[in-house]
Amino acid sequence: xxxxxxxxxxxxxxxxxxxxxxxxxxxxxxxxxxxxxxxxxxxxxxxxxxxxxxxxxxxxxxxxxxxxxxxxxxxxxxxxxxxxxxxxxxxxxxxxxxxxxxxxxxxxxxxxxxxxxxxxxxxxxxxxxxxxxxxxxxxxxxxxxxxxxxxxxxxxxxxxxxxxxxxxxxxxxxxxxxxxxxxxxxxxxxxxxxxxx
Amino acid sequence: xxxxxxxxxxxxxxxxxxxxxxxxxxxxxxxxxxxxxxxxxxxxxxxxxxxxxxxxxxxxxxxxxxxxxxxxxxxxxxxxxxxxxxxxxxxxxxxxxxxxxxxxxxxxxxxxxxxxxxxxxxxxxxxxxxxxxxxxxxxxxxxxxxxxxxxxxxxxxxxxxx
Numbered sequence: 001x002x003x004x005x006x007x008x009x010x011x012x013x014x015x016x017x018x019x020x021x022x023x024x025x026x027x028x029x030x031x032x033x034x035x036x037x038x039x040x041x042x043x044x045x046x047x048x049x050x051x052x053x054x055x056x057x058x059x060x061x062x063x064x065x066x067x068x069x070x071x072x073x074x075x076x077x078x079x080x081x082x083x084x085x086x087x088x089x090x091x092x093x094x095x096x097x098x099x100x101x102x103x104x105x106x107x108x109x110x111x112x113x114x115x116x117x118x119x120x121x122x123x124x125x126x127x128x129x130x131x132x133x134x135x136x137x138x139x140x141x142x143x144x145x146x147x148x149x150x151x152x153x154x155x156x157x158x159x160x161x162x163x164x165x166x167x168x169x170x171x172x173x174x175x176x177x178x179x180x181x182x183x184x185x186x187x188x189x190x191x192x193x194x195x196x197x
Numbered sequence: 198x199x200x201x202x203x204x205x206x207x208x209x210x211x212x213x214x215x216x217x218x219x220x221x222x223x224x225x226x227x228x229x230x231x232x233x234x235x236x237x238x239x240x241x242x243x244x245x246x247x248x249x250x251x252x253x254x255x256x257x258x259x260x261x262x263x264x265x266x267x268x269x270x271x272x273x274x275x276x277x278x279x280x281x282x283x284x285x286x287x288x289x290x291x292x293x294x295x296x297x298x299x300x301x302x303x304x305x306x307x308x309x310x311x312x313x314x315x316x317x318x319x320x321x322x323x324x325x326x327x328x329x330x331x332x333x334x335x336x337x338x339x340x341x342x343x344x345x346x347x348x349x350x351x352x353x354x355x356x357x358x359x
Contacts (some may be wrong), residue, residue, distance in 0.1 A: 114238030
């Protein structure tokens with residue numbers, strides 16, 4: 001009886017040690033979602049396609065450079081999170097991808113300068129609205145530009161979308177964000193988004 | 198030095214509108230004023246502050262202007278069903294003996310189209326307009342939006358948990 005209990009406890013402990021860490025804060029998709037073919041440009045004017053997301057985990061945030069409050073706060077949080085992982089090899093560090101949903105005002109140069117101001121590893125991306133929309137629809141991200149007295153305002157999802165190294169949509173973090181949660185989650189998220197299915 | 202100067206301007210003007218006796222508190226105070234320089238690629242920035250109402254009546258502020266920017270607007274960031282929207286505010290109302298806090302992710306002063314290229318630590322002026330026409334002049338120096346503290350220092354204080 002006693003021996004059986006000990007064996008049972010040991011089995012549970014072994015399984016726990018073998019079980020991959022699970023992210024506590026991310027919502028991991030039950031199955032990865034392939035991204036559509038997209039043709040965007042990064043801040044240096046280079047093509048930015050699904051292949052550009054290959055090989056690294058990417059944290060994708062939609063916004064616009066004229067956003068005074070939430071976009072710079074979120075990007076600074078993401079950049080700070082990436083900075084805290086600096087002990088990792090460069091090849092293991094995640095990319096932070098800022099996708100402008102205001103292509104009318106956000107030129108390639110603007111998006112590039114804006115994203116670069118948050119530091120290394122933050123990539124600014126812009127494209128035509130239909131290309132942005134293809135990506136946004138796949139991620140379930142909302143974006144709109146309702147008319148106002150001053151012209152238009154920009155509304156966008158506040159979530160951070162996680163793309164795995166296989167360029168598939170894997171997980172999402174809902175707002176409000178906390179960079180400490182991304183740090184806590186990193187090993188578990190990396191394991192979850194790197195699984196092949 | 199800038200912040201005490203800004204506070205002095207606030208107190209002088211607040212007292213000049215008639216609600217401040219020698220030993221009384223000013224009718225309102227401005228606290229935690231901070232403004233950020235526009236990021237490269239952007240001609241928009243933001244300022245935050247707290248208005249403390251020391252009186253027994255509601256105070257109403259109709260808006261904020263700045264000689265350093267073409268437009269200055271009061272907005273509120275609102276998270277609705279995962280979507281971030283900005284709502285224009287038609288002034289600020291501060292209840293008796295209460296505060297209104299403008300802060301990151303909430304109410305804020307949107308600063309658009311600076312007249313000149315602005316540098317970090319440059320002093321800007323904001324003019325808070327009360328209903329009835331009184332104006333309060335505030336000055337503060339522009340800070341960086343990017344975290345000043347290095348990630349290495351954050352890791353020293355708060356080691357990686359894994």
